[in-house]
Amino acid sequence: MTSVSIRDLTLKFGSLEVLKSLNIDIDEGEFLVLLGPSGCGKSTLLNCIAGLLDISDGQIFIGGKNVTWSEPSERGIGMVFQSYALYPQMSVEGNLAFGLKNARMPKDEIAKRIARAAEVLQIEPLLQRKPAQLSGGQRQRVAIGRALVRDVDVFLFDEPLSNLDAKLRAELRVEIKRLHHRLKNTMIYVTHDQIEALTLADRIAIMRSGIIQQLDTPNEIYNRPVNLYVAGFMGSPGMNFIEGEISGAGDSIFSFASTQIPLARYPFVQEDPPKKVIFGIRPEHVTCGTAAADEPFIVDVEIEVVEPMGADTLVWSVLDGKEFRFRVDGQSQLHPGQMIRIGFDPAKASIFDAATELRL
Amino acid sequence: MADVISHDTAGAAPLNRTRLLEGPQGAKPKRAISPRNIFIYGTLLLVSIYYLLPLYVMIVTSLKGMPEIRLGNIFAPPVEITFEPWVKAWATACTGLNCDGLSRGFWNSVRITIPSVILSIAIASVNGYALANWRFKGADVFFTILIFGAFIPYQVMLYPIVILLRELGIYGTLWGLILVHTIFGMPILTLLFRNYFTTVPEELFKAARVDGAGFWGIYFKIMLPMSLPIFVVAMIIQITGIWNDFLFGVVYTKPDVYPMTVQLNNIVNSVQGVKEYNVNMAATIITGLVPLFIYFISGKLFVRGIAAGAVKG
Numbered sequence: 001m002t003s004v005s006i007r008d009l010t011l012k013f014g015s016l017e018v019l020k021s022l023n024i025d026i027d028e029g030e031f032l033v034l035l036g037p038s039g040c041g042k043s044t045l046l047n048c049i050a051g052l053l054d055i056s057d058g059q060i061f062i063g064g065k066n067v068t069w070s071e072p073s074e075r076g077i078g079m080v081f082q083s084y085a086l087y088p089q090m091s092v093e094g095n096l097a098f099g100l101k102n103a104r105m106p107k108d109e110i111a112k113r114i115a116r117a118a119e120v121l122q123i124e125p126l127l128q129r130k131p132a133q134l135s136g137g138q139r140q141r142v143a144i145g146r147a148l149v150r151d152v153d154v155f156l157f158d159e160p161l162s163n164l165d166a167k168l169r170a171e172l173r174v175e176i177k178r179l180h181h182r183l184k185n186t187m188i189y190v191t192h193d194q195i196e197a198l199t200l201a202d203r204i205a206i207m208r209s210g211i212i213q214q215l216d217t218p219n220e221i222y223n224r225p226v227n228l229y230v231a232g233f234m235g236s237p238g239m240n241f242i243e244g245e246i247s248g249a250g251d252s253i254f255s256f257a258s259t260q261i262p263l264a265r266y267p268f269v270q271e272d273p274p275k276k277v278i279f280g281i282r283p284e285h286v287t288c289g290t291a292a293a294d295e296p297f298i299v300d301v302e303i304e305v306v307e308p309m310g311a312d313t314l315v316w317s318v319l320d321g322k323e324f325r326f327r328v329d330g331q332s333q334l335h336p337g338q339m340i341r342i343g344f345d346p347a348k349a350s351i352f353d354a355a356t357e358l359r360l
Numbered sequence: 361m362a363d364v365i366s367h368d369t370a371g372a373a374p375l376n377r378t379r380l381l382e383g384p385q386g387a388k389p390k391r392a393i394s395p396r397n398i399f400i401y402g403t404l405l406l407v408s409i410y411y412l413l414p415l416y417v418m419i420v421t422s423l424k425g426m427p428e429i430r431l432g433n434i435f436a437p438p439v440e441i442t443f444e445p446w447v448k449a450w451a452t453a454c455t456g457l458n459c460d461g462l463s464r465g466f467w468n469s470v471r472i473t474i475p476s477v478i479l480s481i482a483i484a485s486v487n488g489y490a491l492a493n494w495r496f497k498g499a500d501v502f503f504t505i506l507i508f509g510a511f512i513p514y515q516v517m518l519y520p521i522v523i524l525l526r527e528l529g530i531y532g533t534l535w536g537l538i539l540v541h542t543i544f545g546m547p548i549l550t551l552l553f554r555n556y557f558t559t560v561p562e563e564l565f566k567a568a569r570v571d572g573a574g575f576w577g578i579y580f581k582i583m584l585p586m587s588l589p590i591f592v593v594a595m596i597i598q599i600t601g602i603w604n605d606f607l608f609g610v611v612y613t614k615p616d617v618y619p620m621t622v623q624l625n626n627i628v629n630s631v632q633g634v635k636e637y638n639v640n641m642a643a644t645i646i647t648g649l650v651p652l653f654i655y656f657i658s659g660k661l662f663v664r665g666i667a668a669g670a671v672k673g
Contacts, residue, residue: 047566050566050570052566052569052570071569071572072566072569072570072572073569073570073571073572077570078570079566079567079570081563081566081567082563083561083563083564084563085561085563085564085566085567086567087564087567087568087581087582088586089585089586098568098571098573098581099570099571099572102571102572102573102577103572146567146571150571158563
């Protein structure tokens with residue numbers, strides 16, 4: 001069943017179109033992540049869904065109800081903000097009760113709901129404290145609790161982990177995922193962090209200047225990006241891109257400079273590919289040393305820079321005049337200037353039309 | 361160096377290190393008497409004397425009897441301390457036909473200041489909140505007009521307001537003056553509150569809307585409890601400003617309801633009879649006591665308010 005539907009949603013500030021005719025369907029219990037660089041409109045879209053921004057055109061449905069003109073409190077949504085936005089003068093209990101009091105709920109029902117939310121989030125000992133006396137992680141839990149007590153259908157997260165340090169962020173990421181498994185609510189989550197997106201999402205919507213580029217599972221987006229932008233945005237370190245030409249009709253070959261890569265195993269989505277293309281391969285899909293021998297494509301490269309990162313090591317090399325990165329095991333002993341044999345399977349590559357930047 | 365134990369690296373071999381016994385080490389010593397200190401404290405002392413001397417003269421003179429004043433030594437402390445001038449200034453000094461001293465003006469001023477302060481702050485805080493958080497259509501135009509109002513000289517508006525008050529039937533009454541003070545307090549106070557409310561994180565406002573609070577709900581339950589400091593600042597600005605006002609008081613009221621400042625002027629500037637310097641000094645100090653008291657108990661907040669209103673605007 002569809003939980004949230006967005007139909008032709010358009011938002012204009014004056015003559016500037018911030019969101020352009022967006023259509024999204026989100027299933028009940030789904031975890032959707034809106035991912036994109038800052039200024040791409042992802043937070044704006046979330047604010048539109050929440051009803052905090054009036055839209056210019058289109059419709060929004062939540063739980064089968066048309067909420068296009070409804071107040072935020074009538075939409076059955078709860079929102080968690082980047083700064084948590086806890087009311088500083090109220091205790092944790094007051095923060096949780098605020099929305100319920102506004103809805104004129106009886107006192108014993110409020111107490112019951114707070115007790116349940118506090119139990120789920122393990123914040124019972126904190127109920128009488130003020131937000132200033134809480135740590136970042138605790139504040140975030142209270143912010144989630146504020147959505148939880150209102151018994152909403154949809155949780156909206158607006159970059160909730162961006163204010164935390166790396167370690168706490170990793171911990172709370174897991175906690176949000178655990179919470180989602182337990183509550184099974186629909187969740188829409190805005191972030192610019194691709195690790196958060198890949199780890200949390202059932203589906204990811206990658207946005208760029210008000211348009212959704214690709215809306216798919218993390219696996220599809222990672223392995224089969226629909227265009228050059230998505231391919232470049234996902235993955236860190238980013239995909240290697242090489243400009244070149246395709247020749248040959250049946251078993252085509254990608255060639256640049258003096259290198260030729262056979263594309264027999266590459267699953268083209270288009271029958272008749274254009275001549276000028278961009279060939280992309282992820283650093284982690286490249287093997288090196290003796291393991292490379294089994295790969296369909298093998299080449300020798302000169303190592304330029306070695307970046308050890310603990311678990312693995314990133315190697316910057318030169319492949320026939322082009323910069324080429326690949327990832328090797330963290331224990332390998334490589335040195336700049338050394339020649340090394342690498343190989344990869346072109347079936348794992350992504351090839352884009354150089355003109356339209358779309359996947360071929 | 362066997363007795364020096366290194367705490368830097370646990371388990372590592374003790375570092376072989378030693379300090380130079382000569383030359384600078386540790387905290388840098390501070391000299392109590394340096395050219396810099398002499399200059400700073402000297403200047404402060406000089407400026408303090410410059411500002412406090414008139415106050416000293418006023419207090420000393422107000423405690424002297426007239427024969428002693430006629431000796432002409434204004435800096436000399438009183439030989440015979442008398443509180444007679446203070447009593448006279450408060451209770452029996454004459455202005456026009458009334459001979460009940462400043463007490464009448466004092467109570468008039470209280471009755472003008474309190475409603476004006478409450479009314480102007482109540483309206484301006486809602487104005488500022490609406491301008492900062494609810495971006496309604498025409499908000500920018502409204503704000504520009506309001507700020508522009510702060511730059512129009514009062515003199516231009518004196519007479520039109522006289523006509524306005526006359527038509528409303530409250531010319532010469534306390535409520536007429538209260539209305540004038542409320543209106544003229546609007547630009548600066550609205551600016552003050554708007555600037556303060558824009559510093560409240562927007563997400564807090566959004567969260568309250570998601571929680572179902574409306575315009576007044578957010579104002580009373582979220583914004584008000586968070587903005588006590590700025591309310592105190594607004595109160596200081598308004599209390600001192602309205603208490604010290606002379607122009608509006610003299611233009612828009614009649615002798616019965618003259619505020620204290622107008623009455624003080626009438627006492628000090630009365631042309632008939634002997635100039636009673638001691639009574640004049642006492643009357644002036646009494647009039648200035650309220651703002652002085654406010655400044656003393658809230659000096660820090662006042663400075664903060666000036667900075668918030670003037671610099672950021």
